[in-house]
Every structure is written in C-alpha cells, then in structure tokens.
Amino acid sequence: MSATISQRALRGVVTEWIRQGKRVAGPRQVKPGCVLYAPLESSDQLVLEGFVHPANSVKEFIFPKHEELYGYRITGNRIELIEVKQPAGEQVLIAARPCDAASMPILDHVFNWDYKDELYNLRRQLTTVVTLACAAHDDACFCTSVGLGPAAERGSDAMLLELGDGEYEVRCLTEKGKALLDGKVQASERVASVSPGPEKRFEAEQVGAFVKEHFDSPFWPSETLACLGCGACAYTCPTCHCFDIVDEGNIESGVRARNWDSCQFAMFTLHASGHNPRPDQPSRQRQRIDHKFHVYPEKFGEILCTGCGNCTRNCPVGMGVLSVVTAL
C-alpha cells in the first residue's frame, strides 16, 4: 500500500496552509528562466516541473541572509538592550529538493556545537520539509557522489515522488510530515520508480585525504585561476553557513545583526593589521574544498556538501565543487 495525492489536491493543501497563516515557501518562477525557492503567496505560484534545481537553496528559510540579533537604544548614559521578535508560526518548505533537505541535519551540527543557536533551532523546529524527489538531473548534479540520491530521505519530513499524469506518491517520513499531510492523501497501489540520478563522479573520502595532504600543492593555483572571488557559490550553497556580525545604527539606536559571509571574499580573513592569511583566490578556493571535505568531516563526522550542484550552476566562470574535485 502506498499513498498518493494529485497535483490539484496538493495545490489545494498549499492554499489551506497559506490560509492558516503558515509561511509556505517553494520553487517559484520569479521571471522567465529563473526559478528560486521563495515564499508563496498563492498555490499557483508553486512550480513543480520544468526545472532541475532552483538557483538558490532552502537555507535562507532557517538561516536567513540577514537576521537581527538584538537592538539597542542609548539615552543619556543609559544603554537599553531590546529583544528582537523571535520567529513564530509554522513554516512549510514544499517541493524542496532532497539535496536541500539533507543539508539541514548537516547544518544542525555546527549550530549546536559549542553554542546552541536559538534562532536557528527555533526556525528548524517550526519548519516542516516536504521534498519532491528528482525526476531529472543536469550536468551540475552530483548527489550520488556524496552518498545521497534523487530520492534521498535525509532531512525530509515527507516526500513526493512523481507518478506521471499529475499524481504523486506521498511518503510520510516523520511525525511532523504525518501531521501535516494526514487525511490529505489517498490510499493507492501505485509506487513511484526512482530515477537513478547522476553517475557517481568521485569518492568523497579521497577528496578529503587529498586536501589534507596537499595544502601547498600547485594544483590549487593552477586549477582555480578563473575564480573571480564572488560569493555566488557560497550564497547559493545549502550547506555554507558562515556569517558576519555587524552593528547598524546611529548614536541613538541600532541593531546588531548577522549577515551571510563567504570565504571567497578577500575581506573574510583580513586582519586588522592588514595581513591576510589567505591572500589570493587559490587559497580561498582551497579553503572551500578543505572545509567541506576535510575539516567538517573531521569535526562532525560528515561532509559539508549535498551535491546539489548550485556552485557550478551559479558560477559565472564555470567552476564549482564538482569541477575542482574531479580535476584532483
């Protein structure tokens, strides 16, 4: 026995969530040729076909690009701290790709290691992830090389799998997923076939071993010359999580906020003295691969990459984890 839902019914369910006041986000065509995960104002904005992976990742719904931590107000000699409004209300991420969903349990480690990040954890608790298994992949996809696949269940609360003719098989994977979709699905005999996904391109352990051994290898400068040092890879990556903390305001009041940051920027490691331990782009590219395949696994036991391929898709000069790693 399996459970199914039609696309029509699914849109009906999404409409109901929106009406209930839930924040619903999913793939949405923001302009011709550009699908992004974005908040949905109505269910017909939800795009379920015709794209491989949105150009961004779902991380911005649990770890926003800009988040206020607290505010301050100065009156005379008195400094008053102001609590910010905590995230409240449930959130549903609908039709997220399995590679995006898998990033959440991976990120949980770093946000709960030496310090338990309240805002992250609160958003995570309030979020239910309904993934849509992949029926197609492109040249940038490499989930199978990092232990995932087109229907990998990690991080998903429920999963939709295309059956064709506008029907989806529904797999409820957690209590949260069950609670969300309970009573919305129909019993059926139909079971979706899962696409094999992209061919396996590399062994993640070997990559980790290489970067550990080849810190000063000429490989880095020769393979990363084209990198221009923007943050498109890091900012569209579901697992990159670096942030910077800034104070914004004036002499009377302001906020302390955290913003995304990227190891590809020259400013990222610039010391106050003017010294920069990562003085050029090759050393910054090495850092990105090193962190994903060596440092993170050593510390938290798993690699910091889900093979979504967004780094490759969004790189203006055709680089990305896949191209660097396969060139090793």
Place this chain on the structure above:
Amino acid sequence: MSERPEFEPKIVAFVCNWCTYLGADLAGTTRLEYPANVRIIRLPCTGRIDFNLIIKAFEIGADSVLVSGCHPGDCHYTSGNYHARRRWILFRELLQTLGFDLERIYFTWISAAEGHKWQQTVKEITEKTRKLGPYKDLYQISGSGDLASSGRGASRCAPAVPVEVCGRGTWPCAPTDEAALRDTCRRLLAEGSVKVVIGYGRRGPVFVTRPEDVEQLIWDNHCLANLTVYLKRKEIRGLGRPAIVVKGCDERALVVLEKESQIDRKEMHVLGMACKGMGKAKCETCDVHMPRFADEVMGEADKHPAETGERWKSLAFLLALSPAGRMAYWAREFERCVKCYACRQVCPMCYCERCLVEKNRPTEIEPSATAKGNFAWHIVRAFHLAGRCVGCDECTRACPAGIDLRLLNLSLAKAAEEHFAYRAGMDPKAEPLIGAYSLQDKENFIR
C-alpha cells in the same frame, strides 16, 4: 488635543561653503524669514557632494532634498560646479529609473549675494513638499497597481517554462575561426611573444601557457564571459605578457581601461573574434560584431547594426510605470539580492582594490542584504559605472538571483548618449564622460 499635528516637511539642504551657505547666512543677517524646515549641511564644494548623501538623506527621513552651489563661472575651485552639474544630469536619470520622486530633489545655484533667492527657494520647496506630503514610497513594494498590470511584477507569475540552461546564439560553432584562433595562439606561445592566452574553454575561461595546450581553446556560441576582467588580476598578471580573446563588446572594456590608465595596450596582444551573437539581450541590439582595435581579427560577421532607439527598448516597460511603480519593481528585484557581489566581481570596470562597501570605518554602504542595504549597493554600483559601463551585461549574467541589473546600466548609457552623445569604449579619443565637463552641459533642471 485629538487634532492631528500638521505635516511639517523635513528638508535637507547640501550647500557649498562658498556661495549658497553664505547666501543663507546673508538671508539670516538681513533678517529675511524662511521656514525652519530646512536643515543645512555645509560642504566644501558641490563637486564634492557625494550622490550617496542625497540617498542617505531620504533614508533618514527627509521629505525633500536641495543641493545648491555657486553659479557657473563662480566656483571657488574653478570647475567643481561644472563637474557636479554633469554628475547630476546622469544621477537624476538613475534616480528616475529607480523610481525616486524627482519632484523632491532640487538643484539650485545661489550665490553669496542672493539671500533673497535662498529665502524664496526654501519657502517654495517647503510649500511644494507640504502639498506632496511625507515621502513614503522609499524602497516600498506596496502601492504598485500599475506594476502588476504590466505583467512584470513577481506576484504575477508566468506559467513555468523549462529553465534556459544557457543563453545561446543561433549559430552552433565556427570551426574555421576556432582553428584560426588555435593556430594563432600556438604561434604566439611558441615564439614566446606572449606567455599566456586568456581564452574560452569548454567549461569557462582558460589560461593557456603552452603551445601544445591550445586545443583547450574554443570559439562557439557560449563564449559569454568578458575576459578583460582578468587583465587586472594579480594571479593572471604574474603569468607574463598575455594574449586575450575578445568579442567586439568586450573590446570596448579595453578602450575604457586604457583611458583610465589601468592597462597598457602595448603590454598585451588582443585577439578579436568576429561574433554573430551569444543569444543574450545585449546581442539583439549589438553594433560591434567586429572588433575594431584588436591586433588580429578572426572570422567575419555579416550582422547589421541595430538602430540606436532599439538599444533602449528593454527599458520601455519600466519607464512606462509611475515612479512608485518603478520603485516597487526594484524593491521586488532587490529583495532577492543576497549580496554575493558576483555583479561586481565579473565587471571589468570594478577594479578598485577595496570597494566602497568594504569600508567600515565608517560604514558608507550598509553591508546587510536588507532593502536599505541593497538599494544603497545597487545605486553605488550603477552610478560608479556611469559613462564607464560598456554594456557587456556580465553583471546580469552572473546574478544568481536573476536581477536585471542591465536595466540600470542601460538607463545611464541612454542618458550618456542623449545628453552627451557619449558611448563608453566606442571612441578611444573621446574624453571620459565623468572626468570631463563642458560649459554647454544643459542645466534646465537647475534653478
């Protein structure tokens, strides 16, 4: 007690120390009364008034802004006001494209002897602003009825279409031109006259240093990147004398970079490729299919240049909107900006070693990807390219959020052409637009 207090406009005036400030002083000493709504900020010269200040004034709650300095010919520093005038002409066009309300931005020349003119100007601006009411449209998405009906608003989504993998032209490849390119590069590298060829490879830019590797070079319809961006990069410069592959559009960047003393044309070998278009928006109206200044040109392009008017056609939908509609459009677009700075990094004209957004003592541009921070960034980016942008559209191609940044560049290119008959990178003899001025620059918007 229940009566609502009458709206009192806040007006910020940026004035020149030598003329308008003294004019305002004269108004005071001669006991001329004028509304207390104006907050005067004194600066050394109108030529030193950073356009960001106008934006900042609105951000902190100004309802109108006045910028005022010496009459033409009277500048204490000879020509500061002429430079300012030229910048204002361009800046006004950018503000208009972004949807700022130009009714709230005033430019005047008021001399040290014109206390009366100061009084009259402040009175008038205060009254006009009082009628307009508080400035509420700044960075607002709401109130954009006309945007939705234009069909371009994000809330009116078109049905899904397959994702365009990569904009491609109608011609698949040019094997003869590609072979000619490889032969040339093989020869150049073998004879040692260049040490590296900056060209296109299968995946993206490649840097070929050995004659036997020239097979890595390709020439087809997805050679999109503007490779001139690499000429300023330390890592590439370290490789030695370069040969660089350029299309006609990329080549314009070389002209500007040389004019700005950033490159020495003699220190490189330029390989021009005749281009039949890469399938991008810029290609539709391209008129530089053939490189004009390259050391060697390969291939032929039989395309006819587009009419001048055609170049601005993608701006039409935006200019048809009301100012509030335009601002709503940009607010929606910038909402998606994550500040990855891909637009800056791919731009051959963004060669500053330290960008203004990276200056944090004090912070000039808020680093946060909020409405305020994003508007501030995109205004700076676009205006620093005024009269310099060559229209390669790399910023737009690189943007992972799909923001049509080219529209901002296009509006400034349009202004440069309409007001000054200037196109960046077209004529190597032309003086840089922003560095120069003319006594004839129009000033019908200055009182």
